[in-house]
Amino acid sequence: MVAFHEAVGASLGVTAVDQRALAVIMGAGSVSAGELAREIGLTPGAVTGVVDRLVRAGLARREPDLEDRRRLVITAVPGAFGDTFAGLAKAMAELTDRYTPAEQAVIADWVANTIGVLREQTRILTEG
Amino acid sequence: MVAFHEAVGASLGVTAVDQRALAVIMGAGSVSAGELAREIGLTPGAVTGVVDRLVRAGLARREPDLEDRRRLVITAVPGAFGDTFAGLAKAMAELTDRYTPAEQAVIADWVANTIGVLREQTRILTEG
DNA sequence: CAATTTAGTTCAGCATACTGAAATATCCAT
DNA sequence: ATGGATATTTCAGTATGCTGAACTAAATTG
Incomplete structure (x- = not known):
């Protein structure tokens, strides 16, 4: 499982930390950069890089928070995760059917x- | 699971790659540095660092190969892995019993x- | 027994990602 | 309004780990 995640990361250009951040984002629906920093134990400065890589990989979006314009709303791109893991999802579905x-x-x-x-x-x- | 492995790595001072290397070592019983390099996809130079960290963490041993003195015999330290994962093993055993x-x-x-x-x-x- | 090959280490150079601090923009309280 | 707090980014400095090449030691070949 760890090897699989590393392979996913290598093929998308994201780190293990980035993937955990994505899991946090998807779990919460959306988070701000500061929340993400607290959640994954990094400084706000590092979170900028994490989100940069997720956005570059097409896995997340960075949008302005309309209610507090200092903040960001970071969301997962619907489907992007699914596309990446499509092979795994299919194989696991077949396994489940047994x-x-x-x-x-x-x-x-x-x-x-x-x-x-x-x-x-x-x-x-x-x-x- | 990925988060757990990262936490284990952080507490022992070994990387994710190191842990995968340890899994290879334990799976094979013992390997040479060159075999390990091929198995985990690193150069021989990098394997020196991998083994250094595993040895420093008390997880692996580096012994001379008596039959070919150029080679190393890299083995896992019995029990070291178990100690590190003792909490997990216990909790999983309790879960299994249910x-x-x-x-x-x-x-x-x-x-x-x-x-x-x-x-x-x-x-x-x-x-x- | 000399020449070549193989095993592993060392080291310089490089890439990456993190921290901590400074800068910018925005919000909130008085 | 104005001063202070909060959110994020940028950037320099630092740490880590990898590659590739040079090096040492030992095995193998002719």
Whole structure:
């Protein structure tokens, strides 16, 4: 999985950090540069570069915030992520089809729990 | 998962590439520096740095090859990996226990297949 | 046993991305 | 209105890790 992400990054010209930033953006719908900086643990200066690379790769958009014109609204470009991961999505869909609905439910449950475990363990490593 | 690996790397002072190298070493049992270079796609010069960092982190050992004294035998330090991932291993074991043996079989099958899909997609991205 | 090949390290040069600080623009409180 | 706070960018300095080439040591070939 890590190797796959590195390959994606290399082919798009974005770093691992950039991809995590994109995940944050997609998870939140949209974020400001400052929020993104706090979320991924970088300085505001570095976030400019992160967003630059995501925009250059066609994965994100930088738009002015109409309510607070100091801010940016950073959003993911709909579909761009899907295009990049189209091969993976297709292969995974085919894989999913091989399982019964009951089995799919078990797998989905396990995946959700595993994500929780990884989040928690990451937190422990990072903070403690 | 990518975030977790980055956190592990940061706490041990090794890069993502180093961790992939360690996976190669553990998978093969032991490798020479040249084999490692080919496997992870780096020049021999860069591999010296990779192995330096893994050794410094206590994750790998560099030993002379008794049969060909130009070569190195690079091995993983037994247990070092386990120690680092002990928290994750424990949490994942607890998670696994929540499922019946039949469910565990389904999950294991899915995980194995998913690894295959990721390998294949990584190959496509890297080569094609 | 000399010449060539192979394994790994070292080192200079280069590219990349981060930090911290200064600059700019905008908002908000008085 | 005006002064201070906030959001983002820019830029110089720094750190890191890679490549490619030169170097050392050891194996292999003729």
